[in-house]
Amino acid sequence: xxxxxxxxxxxxxxxxxxxxxxxxxxxxxxxxxxxxxxxxxxxxxxxxxxxxxxxxxxxxxxxxxxxxxxxxxxxxxxxxxxxxxxxxxxxxxxxxxxxxxxxxxxxxxxxxxxxxxxxxxxxxxxxxxxxxxxxxxxxxxxxxxxxxxxxxxxxxxxxxxxxxxxxxxxxxxxxxxxxxxxxx
Numbered sequence: 001x002x003x004x005x006x007x008x009x010x011x012x013x014x015x016x017x018x019x020x021x022x023x024x025x026x027x028x029x030x031x032x033x034x035x036x037x038x039x040x041x042x043x044x045x046x047x048x049x050x051x052x053x054x055x056x057x058x059x060x061x062x063x064x065x066x067x068x069x070x071x072x073x074x075x076x077x078x079x080x081x082x083x084x085x086x087x088x089x090x091x092x093x094x095x096x097x098x099x100x101x102x103x104x105x106x107x108x109x110x111x112x113x114x115x116x117x118x119x120x121x122x123x124x125x126x127x128x129x130x131x132x133x134x135x136x137x138x139x140x141x142x143x144x145x146x147x148x149x150x151x152x153x154x155x156x157x158x159x160x161x162x163x164x165x166x167x168x169x170x171x172x173x174x175x176x177x178x179x180x181x182x183x184x
Contacts, residue, residue, distance in 0.1 A: 098162060
């Protein structure tokens with residue numbers, strides 16, 4: 001039985017070319033190289049990379065970021081390479097971002113997501129995000145964005161829910177013959 005290894009770690013400067021490629025593929029070139037460098041340097045940003053290692057190679061298959069603004073985690077991006085979607089990697093990244101937000105003492109999380117992105121909406125709603133509003137023609141394509149909101153990050157019940165999600169995600173990864181190397 002061959003297991004692939006996932007690495008979840010803070011994005012490093014040597015991974016910026018892969019981050020830009022993933023950004024172009026998944027987000028249409030949302031951020032520039034300078035934008036990613038700013039995130040790496042900012043103490044208010046958490047920027048994570050999800051890497052998969054096989055027998056002969058290691059590739060970045062996902063990344064996620066949030067900004068700590070006062071008591072809020074503003075999720076700015078979550079991207080999974082199309083070849084690796086549907087395997088629970090988005091859940092793993094979102095879980096890690098929410099865990100970090102809680103560890104930082106943040107009380108709530110928010111984000112914008114395309115009103116037409118049913119898969120992303122289902123992921124965020126699974127993690128307790130609720131629709132709080134709509135931004136008309138938010139994206140360059142003219143699509144609206146939904147503003148999603150999640151409170152109670154500092155409550156004990158949320159810590160328990162994070163544990164339950166973590167167990168579910170790790171079980172799913174094991175069933176898919178994936179092991180997690182977490183440097184975060």
